[in-house]
Amino acid sequence: MAAISLRGVGKHWGQAQAVKDIDFEVKSGDFTVLLGPSGCGKSTTLRLIAGLDKPSSGSIHIDGQDVTQLAPAQRKISMVFQSYALFPHLTVRDNILFGVRVRKEPRSSHAARLQRVADLLGLSHLLERRPAQLSGGQQQRVALGRAIIADAPVCLMDEPLSNLDAQLRQEMRREIRALQQQLQMTMIYVTHDQTEAMSMADQVILLREGHIEQDAPPAELYAQPATAFAARFIGTPPMNLLALAPHPQGMAISGSTVLIPAAGQLPLQLGLRPEHIRLADQGVPAQVETVEYFGADTIVGARIGAAALLVRAPGQHRLAIGETVHLAWDERDQTFFEGDSGRRRP
Numbered sequence: 001m002a003a004i005s006l007r008g009v010g011k012h013w014g015q016a017q018a019v020k021d022i023d024f025e026v027k028s029g030d031f032t033v034l035l036g037p038s039g040c041g042k043s044t045t046l047r048l049i050a051g052l053d054k055p056s057s058g059s060i061h062i063d064g065q066d067v068t069q070l071a072p073a074q075r076k077i078s079m080v081f082q083s084y085a086l087f088p089h090l091t092v093r094d095n096i097l098f099g100v101r102v103r104k105e106p107r108s109s110h111a112a113r114l115q116r117v118a119d120l121l122g123l124s125h126l127l128e129r130r131p132a133q134l135s136g137g138q139q140q141r142v143a144l145g146r147a148i149i150a151d152a153p154v155c156l157m158d159e160p161l162s163n164l165d166a167q168l169r170q171e172m173r174r175e176i177r178a179l180q181q182q183l184q185m186t187m188i189y190v191t192h193d194q195t196e197a198m199s200m201a202d203q204v205i206l207l208r209e210g211h212i213e214q215d216a217p218p219a220e221l222y223a224q225p226a227t228a229f230a231a232r233f234i235g236t237p238p239m240n241l242l243a244l245a246p247h248p249q250g251m252a253i254s255g256s257t258v259l260i261p262a263a264g265q266l267p268l269q270l271g272l273r274p275e276h277i278r279l280a281d282q283g284v285p286a287q288v289e290t291v292e293y294f295g296a297d298t299i300v301g302a303r304i305g306a307a308a309l310l311v312r313a314p315g316q317h318r319l320a321i322g323e324t325v326h327l328a329w330d331e332r333d334q335t336f337f338e339g340d341s342g343r344r345r346p
């Protein structure tokens with residue numbers, strides 16, 4: 001199975017720089033997610049790996065071979081797009097076999113390969129249908145089938161689930177991840193959905209405005225965000241960032257007398273994950289501003305001085321707006337970010 005590496009890859013369209021200085025390695029058999037907000041360069045990066053666009057600088061290697069100048073067909077990759085790109089006039093069978101036939105792969109192998117892929121994806125009873133006679137999830141499986149039957153060592157996916165409803169998305173996430181592990185595919189998957197990235201990936205590459213903000217496994221991205229941007233991009237709800245201000249005895253949460261022991265230079269922000277803050281009998285007084293109940297937990301919006309923050313408390317909490325609650329957290333769950341650069345303080 002293939003490993004992929006990008007070295008100093010950049011792409012500009014006229015004056016506009018879509019991505020710059022992209023460096024990363026994808027291990028063979030790993031599931032890597034390119035994550036980031038709209039316009040950060042995810043699709044551009046994927047298209048460069050696929051060979052659909054040529055980089056303006058840098059090089060791309062697959063399995064140790066420099067493929068920068070190779071055409072897509074020579075790169076041994078398969079690709080699944082957001083729009084499934086199925087042929088409406090072809091049956092499921094013919095859609096899945098399309099690429100295999102175009103590439104003139106041995107006819108004798110077609111039936112067995114089709115059978116395996118159809119069984120794997122639960123499509124065996126739908127082979128004679130046309131795309132219009134399938135549900136969204138089934139169409140997505142056909143698109144996956146076409147990628148899997150190619151037996152290409154690398155599979156690239158660009159937001160493949162964005163046309164599906166929330167429940168089906170979750171099912172398909174699990175299916176894609178299970179298939180990738182079962183077939184030991186090297187996968188690069190583009191999404192702007194952090195829950196998708198966190199739940200599927202071995203490695204997350206978080207992009208921002210064309211550069212890599214952080215490249216780490218999900219657990220590290222969550223526990224040790226490199227920057228305030230990374231901290232805010234991950235988590236539901238995301239990490240709270242509270243501005244700190246000078247206080248005669250050190251540093252306090254801005255607009256309050258709540259002291260935060262932290263050596264370092266201002267400006268500084270305190271990062272606290274909503275799930276790390278407890279509603280306690282004793283602690284920092286805060287005023288309740290919002291209460292949202294979700295069944296398993298309650299998200300409480302509260303204010304300490306000038307700082308608004310969200311608390312994720314297990315179970316149901318009937319709190320009145322304006323009521324004073326007490327908040328507590330462990331010092332080890334505090335993260336500090338430099339106010340100007342946004343970098344996490346080590």
Ligand SMILES: Nc1ncnc2c1ncn2[C@@H]1O[C@H](COP(=O)(O)OP(=O)(O)OP(=O)(O)O)[C@@H](O)[C@H]1O
Binds near residue numbers: 016018019038043
């Ligand atoms: N063919 C093109 N010509 C000019 N600019 C482009 C082209 N393709 C992409 N760009 C620009 O490059 C930047 C990155 O685009 P890209 O599609 O890679 O972002 P993305 O992260 O995939 O966004 P989205 O999640 O919205 O699809 C954007 O500013 C975009 O406008």
